[in-house]
Amino acid sequence: MTKKHILDTNYRPRLCVFRSNKHIYAQIIDNTNNKTIISSSTIAINIKKNITSSNNCSAARIVGQDIAKKSKEIGIKEVVFDRQNRIYHGRIKALAEAAREEGIKF
Template sequence: MSKANTVNERRRARVRRSIQKAANGRPRLSVHRTSQHIYAQVIDDKAGNTLAAASSLEKTLRESLKTGADTAAASAIGKLIAERALAAGITSVVFDRGSFLYHGRVKALAEAAREGGLEF
C-alpha cells in the first residue's frame, strides 16, 4: 500500500470517528468524488441502508451539465440530494466528507445541500 493511500485511510477513519460521536441518531450525508464525477448518499448507519442518493452519472444531469467534475455539477448534486432527502422525510444529517478536504467540489455540494433545506 502506498503512503498516500495510508494517509487517506487514516483521514477517512478520523473523520468517521468524529462523525459517529456527533451523529446522535442522524443519518450521514456521505460524499465521494472522483476525477470525473461526484456522488452523494444519505445513509442510515443503524439500519445499514441508503435513504437517498444522487450522482453526476444520472442521465438528466449528464445532459444538462458540461462535465461531472466541476463545482457546478457538485452544487446541482447538492440540491438534488437535499430534495430527495426532504422527500424521504429527512431534514437533519451529519456531513461525511470522507478523506476529502472541505474545499472546492465537496464544499460546493455541502453549501447547495444546505440551501436546499438540509441542516448540518
C-alpha cells in the same frame, strides 16, 4: 468530526460524499441499518443531461441540490456531513453549500 463521531450518530442519517477525478457522488445512509436511503451523482441520467462537464463545481452544486430535494421529500432535514477525509474545498464545498441552501442542516 472524526470517523468515530460520524459513525456514532445513530439519531441522524449521514450524507456521505465521494469525489473521483471525473464524478462526484452523494448518498444519505442510515447508520443503524447500514442502508443507503437516497443517492445522487453526476452519472445519474436526470443530472447528466443538465451538465456539460461532470468534474466541476457547478456539477457538484446540481448534485447537492438534487440530494437535498430528494431528502426533503421523504422527511430528512438533518444529516451528519461525511466528507471522507477530503478537504472542505472546491467540489465538496459546492455540494455542501447547495444542500444547505435547499434546507438540509448539518
